[in-house]
Amino acid sequence: MAEPLLQVEGLVKAYGAVRACDGVALQIAAGQIHAVIGPNGAGKTTLIGVIAGELPAEAGIIRLAGRAITRSPVQARAKQGLARTYQITSVLPRFSALDNVVLAALAQQRHAFGFWRPLRREAALAERAAAALARVGLEAERDRPAATLAHGQQRQLEIAMALVAEPKLLLLDEPTAGMGPEDSARIVALLKALKGGLAILLVEHDMDAVFALADRITVMVNGRPIASGPPAAIRADAEVRRAYLGEDAA
Amino acid sequence: MRDLWPLALVLLAALALPFVVAGMDLAYVVGIATRIMIYALAGISLNLILGYGGMVSFGHAAFFGTGAYVVGILSTHATYGEPLTTWPFEVGGTEQALIAWPLAMLAAGLLALVIGALSLRTAGLYFIMITLAFAQMIFFFFVSLQAYGGEDGLSLFARSQAGPLDLGDDRQFYYLVLALLALVLFLKSRLIEARFGRVLQGIRDNERRMRALGYPTYRYKLVAFVISGALAGLAGALIANQTEFVSPAFLDWPRSGDFIVIVVLGGMGRLYGPLAGAALFLLLEEVLAAWTEHWMIILGPILVLLVLYARGGVWDLIAGRLSRRKAGADG
Ligand SMILES: Nc1ncnc2c1ncn2[C@@H]1O[C@H](COP(=O)(O)OP(=O)(O)OP(=O)(O)O)[C@@H](O)[C@H]1O
Numbered sequence: 001m002a003e004p005l006l007q008v009e010g011l012v013k014a015y016g017a018v019r020a021c022d023g024v025a026l027q028i029a030a031g032q033i034h035a036v037i038g039p040n041g042a043g044k045t046t047l048i049g050v051i052a053g054e055l056p057a058e059a060g061i062i063r064l065a066g067r068a069i070t071r072s073p074v075q076a077r078a079k080q081g082l083a084r085t086y087q088i089t090s091v092l093p094r095f096s097a098l099d100n101v102v103l104a105a106l107a108q109q110r111h112a113f114g115f116w117r118p119l120r121r122e123a124a125l126a127e128r129a130a131a132a133l134a135r136v137g138l139e140a141e142r143d144r145p146a147a148t149l150a151h152g153q154q155r156q157l158e159i160a161m162a163l164v165a166e167p168k169l170l171l172l173d174e175p176t177a178g179m180g181p182e183d184s185a186r187i188v189a190l191l192k193a194l195k196g197g198l199a200i201l202l203v204e205h206d207m208d209a210v211f212a213l214a215d216r217i218t219v220m221v222n223g224r225p226i227a228s229g230p231p232a233a234i235r236a237d238a239e240v241r242r243a244y245l246g247e248d249a250a
Numbered sequence: 251m252r253d254l255w256p257l258a259l260v261l262l263a264a265l266a267l268p269f270v271v272a273g274m275d276l277a278y279v280v281g282i283a284t285r286i287m288i289y290a291l292a293g294i295s296l297n298l299i300l301g302y303g304g305m306v307s308f309g310h311a312a313f314f315g316t317g318a319y320v321v322g323i324l325s326t327h328a329t330y331g332e333p334l335t336t337w338p339f340e341v342g343g344t345e346q347a348l349i350a351w352p353l354a355m356l357a358a359g360l361l362a363l364v365i366g367a368l369s370l371r372t373a374g375l376y377f378i379m380i381t382l383a384f385a386q387m388i389f390f391f392f393v394s395l396q397a398y399g400g401e402d403g404l405s406l407f408a409r410s411q412a413g414p415l416d417l418g419d420d421r422q423f424y425y426l427v428l429a430l431l432a433l434v435l436f437l438k439s440r441l442i443e444a445r446f447g448r449v450l451q452g453i454r455d456n457e458r459r460m461r462a463l464g465y466p467t468y469r470y471k472l473v474a475f476v477i478s479g480a481l482a483g484l485a486g487a488l489i490a491n492q493t494e495f496v497s498p499a500f501l502d503w504p505r506s507g508d509f510i511v512i513v514v515l516g517g518m519g520r521l522y523g524p525l526a527g528a529a530l531f532l533l534l535e536e537v538l539a540a541w542t543e544h545w546m547i548i549l550g551p552i553l554v555l556l557v558l559y560a561r562g563g564v565w566d567l568i569a570g571r572l573s574r575r576k577a578g579a580d581g
Pocket residue numbers: 015018019020038039040041042043044045046047087
């Protein structure tokens with residue numbers, strides 16, 4: 001097998017006595033969707049934070065495309081092809097939807113120390129941003145301030161902000177959380193369409209979405225991965241069923 | 251460009267001012283108007299980091315006062331013909347505005363670079379406290395400079411020389427300050443819409459998000475801090491010229507508080523906010539101080555109300571009223 005795009009080994013991150021990540025190991029191949037599931041408090045959001053670089057790892061190694069990034073700051077990782085969304089929506093509330101995505105696109109340039117030309121008139125950036133908005137189905141809302149968008153639309157906006165950077169690896173923290181079934185289905189369809197073009201680490205509680213999308217699944221409980229494998233194997237794993245899916249799971 | 255009509259309006263009014271007040275005490279009116287513009291300049295510089303960058307600096311007087319002292323010290327040396335330093339080569343003072351004012355901006359900007367580099371590692375309340383602490387250090391530094399008057403400060407022999415202009419003439423000085431204010435407002439109207447300004451505002455709204463997007467946010471905040479400091483230095487250079495006097499009071503913390511009041515009163519993150527804020531603040535001071543020395547007791551509650559009910563300050567009240575009237579006329 002070719003070298004994995006993301007390789008995580010022995011990752012540890014504790015909050016005081018709580019070991020939120022306690023020896024996490026996983027690998028994601030280029031173009032694959034790797035789902036991480038587990039009960040509340042299992043450490044999934046913490047894992048995303050550590051991989052993105054927002055939380056320091058206490059032990060372990062993170063490699064992106066073969067390069068160790070364990071100690072790189074967030075911005076450096078973003079420039080190397082990592083993008084994330086947040087479980088609790090995090091956008092720029094006063095900026096329009098388009099401007100949110102424009103700033104995300106601008107972040108990929110070497111620097112943004114321009115003091116004279118209005119950003120609004122930078123057509124190339126605006127075009128890329130508009131295309132990303134169209135991809136998530138938000139083109140009609142481009143001029144609305146992000147704060148006035150519905151919850152589901154803000155989540156779509158977050159995905160557009162991540163996509164416009166053309167990341168190699170997208171970290172999605174519960175992208176369908178709090179969405180109605182319609183919006184949810186639209187996100188699943190979008191992720192399906194993205195599949196193959198980039199790798200995705202998908203944290204998600206909606207099991208239908210997970211089994212519809214994932215190439216591999218890792219199950220986390222109390223900061224530890226207790227099982228990892230293709231969806232069919234996870235579904236059949238007795239320990240997983242006991243720990244997480246519940247006896248009545250399909 | 252649509253944001254420039256208030257500038258044009260203010261410019262017209264300000265250009266006409268020295269002519270329309272002919273009946274009144276001209277020196278008095280022009281003096282106050284000049285002071286308002288200088289404080290507006292200081293407010294504009296603070297607004298860049300406070301209003302657009304979300305950095306509550308409580309030490310802005312340090313940059314203002316440093317700018318003033320640079321002009322004062324250079325001018326004193328020129329007056330007495332004493333060199334500033336004789337090693338490694340002799341450097342004398344100067345009364346030339348074209349040399350002294352840029353040096354004032356440079357000194358204030360360098361100071362902002364040092365203070366900003368250290369204090370921008372913190373945020374929130376810590377940032378407020380640490381900028382205050384640094385500013386008080388600079389304050390005591392100038393208090394201890396006995397050669398330049400210590401606590402008593404330093405009187406200038408004359409205002410700076412600026413080519414064909416005679417800045418000793420209040421009206422000419424007034425017009426020069428007006429021109430600088432207009433220039434700064436114009437440059438700032440560009441900056442806040444350009445890449446740098448938009449990124450700065452993004453950092454203000456959600457710094458964590460901006461970092462995750464890939465922005466080294468510390469660097470952007472520091473550059474804004476330095477620009478802001480240099481601009482406050484220019485305002486300081488102007489105030490030294492207007493009053494022909496510099497003293498540590500220019501750097502003391504109540505002055506930093508005044509600048510914050512001017513920005514909040516006028517409207518944080520509003521291009522023309524500090525102009526409205528400075529005008530209101532200094533005029534209120536003028537009127538209320540004549541009436542009672544505890545005039546801050548009256549201004550305080552007004553500020554609290556503004557913070558609670560009008561985040562955009564006086565500027566939004568003015569601009570809001572104007573645009574509503576326009577809408578009414580259209581409909
Ligand atoms: N900032 C923090 N300070 C202290 N403890 C924290 C912090 N963030 C998370 N924790 C704890 O770390 C553990 C893992 O939390 P985390 O948010 O990573 O779980 P999660 O799997 O994302 O849960 P959920 O499914 O509810 O989103 C939990 O016990 C949580 O209480």
